[in-house]
C-alpha cells in the first residue's frame with residue numbers, strides 16, 4: 280500500500296505543479312459548456328429536463344473532463360518511458376501491480392479534481408444540484424470513470440513505443456467514446472443501431488450516473504449504471520495491469 | 529565456495545539475429561571495483577541491463593549477491609543500486625522529492641528517510657539546492673543526484689553505467705574520489721562501464737575489455753599494460769613501412785604495430801632504446817616527423833587487443849546525444 284501511495288503522491292504532485300496543464304485542459308470542456316449550453320439552450324428542449332439543455336449537458340461535460348484527464352494521465356507513462364524515469368520505478372523491488380495501481384489512482388484523483396472544477400463552474404452559471412447524497416453519487420461515478428479510463432490509458436501506453444500514436448488515440452479512441460456516450464444528447468434520440476453503439480460505450484453509464492446524481496433523473500437506472508461501470512473498471516484495471524507487467528523499456 | 533558479488537556464466541543476449549552480448553563469463557569478488565571497458569555498441573549496457581533484471585538473457589546464467597537473476601529477481605533488485613547510462617530522474621520533482629520517492633520505493637523506514645537523504649545530498653554537494661526542480665539542474669548536478677539516489681538504500685552492489693559521461697574534468701575527478709571512497713569505506717562492490725581509459729585505470733581493480741559482445745581481455749590494469757609489452761614509442765613518419773622493416777630487426781622490441789599514420793613500438797626501458805631507433809632511422813634515410821615515449825595506457829591496451837582505438841569522436845558524439853536527450857523537454 281505504501282508503494283501505491285508513493286506513486287499516487289508523485290502523480291498528484293506533478294499535477295498540482297503544472298498549473299498550465301490544469302487550466303489548459305479546462306479549456307475545451309468550458310468552451311463546449313458555454314457554446315453548446317447557452318447556444319442551444321433555447322433551441323433544444325429535452326423531455327424531463329427541468330434545467331434545460333445546459334443542465335442536461337453539465338454531467339456530460341464533467342464526464343468529458345474526467346475522461347480526457349484520466350486517459351492522458353494513463354498515457355503519460357510513455358513520457359516516463361521516454362525520459363527514462365520508468366526505469367527507476369521498474370528496477371525497484373516492488374511489484375508492477377503496485378506501480379500500476381499507484382499510477383491509476385493518481386490519474387483518477389487528478390481526473391476527479393478536474394471534473395469537480397467543471398462542477399464548481401456549473402454552479403456559478405446556475406446549476407442547482409438535487410441533493411447532497413446525489414452529489415456524492417456523482418463523485419462515485421466520477422471516480423469510476425477516472426479509475427477505469429486511467430487504467431485503459433495505461434493499457435494503451437504499455438503497447439506504445441512513443442508518443443507518435445497519440446493523435447490516433449485522441450481521434451479514434453477518446454473522441455468516439457465521448458461522442459457516443461450521450462454526454463451531449465439523449466441516447467433515445469439516436470437511430471437504432473447507433474443507440475446500440477452508445478449502450479456499448481462504458482462512458483454512457485458514467486454520464487447517466489452523474490446525471491442522476493446531480494439532476495435527480497436519468498434515462499438509465501443508476502443501479503444498472505453502477506454495476507456496469509464497476510464491472511468495466513475492474514476489467515480495465517485487470518487489463519491494464521496485465522499489459523503493464525509486460526512493458527518493455 | 530568463495531562468495532562472489534557477481535557471477536556470470538555464458539550470458540548471451542540476442543536481438544533478433546544480432547548478438548549484442550556473446551557468451552560472457554566472469555566473476556566479481558565482493559568489494560571489488562570492476563570495469564567494463566569497450567567502444568560504443570560493445571554490449572556494456574546490455575550486460576548491465578541483464579544483471580539488473582531489466583532485460584531477460586537469451587541464454588546463460590548470472591548471480592548477483594548470491595541471487596539468481598532469473599529466479600530471484602526481487603532479491604537481486606533489493607541488493608543493487610543502479611545509475612543508468614541515460615537520465616532517469618523526474619524533472620518535475622525537486623531533488624529531495626526524487627530521493628524521497630526512491631526511499632519510499634525501497635521501503636526505507638520513515639524515521640531514517642530524511643536523515644539519509646540529507647546525508648547523501650550533502651555528500652554530492654546538492655543539499656543547498658535540494659528544493660529546486662531537477663529541470664533547473666545542470667548535467668553534472670543531475671548525474672550526482674542519480675548517484676546519490678542509487679546509494680540511498682545502501683546496495684551491496686552498485687552498477688554505474690558511464691557515470692561520468694558528459695561531466696567536466698573537475699566534477700569527474702570529484703566523482704572518482706567519491707566512488708573510490710564508497711568502495712573503501714563501505715565495501716560496496718562496484719561494476720562500472722566506461723570508455724574513458726583514464727577512468728577505468730584509476731578506479732578499477734580489474735578490467736574486462738569487451739568488444740562486439742565478447743570479453744577480449746580481463747585482468748588488472750597493471751597486467752593488461754604489461755601485455756602491451758612495457759613502454760610505448762610512437763613514431764610518426766611518412767615512410768612508416770620502411771621504418772617498420774628496420775626497427776623490427778632491433779633487439780629488445782616486444783612488439784610493433786603499424787597504424788594509419790604512425791607505428792607503435794612496445795618495449796621495456798624505452799628511454800634507453802629510443803636513441804638507437806633514431807640512429808638507425810637516420811642511417812637509412814627515413815624521415816621522422818615526431819617521436820614520443822609514454823607508459824602504456826588502457827588506450828594502448830585496447831588498441832593492442834582489438835587493433836582499433838576507442839576514438840574520441842565517438843565519445844564526444846555520444847555526449848552530444850546525451851545532452852540532446854536531456855534538452856529535449
Ligand SMILES: Nc1ncnc2c1ncn2[C@@H]1O[C@H](COP(=O)(O)OP(=O)(O)OP(=O)(O)O)[C@@H](O)[C@H]1O
Pocket residue numbers: 543548566567568569570571572573574575613723846
Ligand atoms: N533493444 C534493443 N534492440 C535491438 N538492438 C539493441 C537493443 N539494445 C541494444 N541493442 C544493440 O546491442 C548492441 C550493444 O548495445 P549496448 O547499449 O549494450 O552497447 P554499449 O556497450 O553500452 O555501448 P555505449 O558505449 O554506446 O553505451 C548495440 O549494437 C545496440 O544497437
Ligand SMILES: [Mg+2]
Pocket residue numbers: 572573574613689
Ligand atoms: Mg551503454
